[in-house]
Amino acid sequence: xxxxxxxxxxxxxxxxxxxxxxxxxxxxxxxxxxxxxxxxxxxxxxxxxxxxxxxxxxxxxxxxxxxxxxxxxxxxxxxxxxxxxxxxxxxxxxxxxxxxxxxxx
Numbered sequence: 001x002x003x004x005x006x007x008x009x010x011x012x013x014x015x016x017x018x019x020x021x022x023x024x025x026x027x028x029x030x031x032x033x034x035x036x037x038x039x040x041x042x043x044x045x046x047x048x049x050x051x052x053x054x055x056x057x058x059x060x061x062x063x064x065x066x067x068x069x070x071x072x073x074x075x076x077x078x079x080x081x082x083x084x085x086x087x088x089x090x091x092x093x094x095x096x097x098x099x100x101x102x103x104x105x
Contacts, residue, residue: 014048018089021097023079026088029095030071037075038098039067044087051091071097 007015029035038047047068050058062068071079079086079099088097 010052011045011049014089015045018045018087021086021088023083023086026097030076033070034093034095035071036094036096037069037071038096040098040101042067044089044096044098048089048091048096051094051096
């Protein structure tokens, strides 16, 4: 195994701080405008690591591609109605959250 594939200490720290959370617990962050929705095909912890490292180039690419965005009112209403499985990690002042796909039946 090469060192290049080892996760950074920050990645490991953020991974340990990532947890499943209900929409009701995230609503206050949405109300403050600091809740970032991360697309399912991105690694939530990698996104949080880029936010923590202020990697504006990567973040700008994701924003432009629509892979991360501030949670919009329509999305918030959808989450409130469905209460899906959400995971989140805090990278102050931001909270990065992601909806996980429902398990296959």
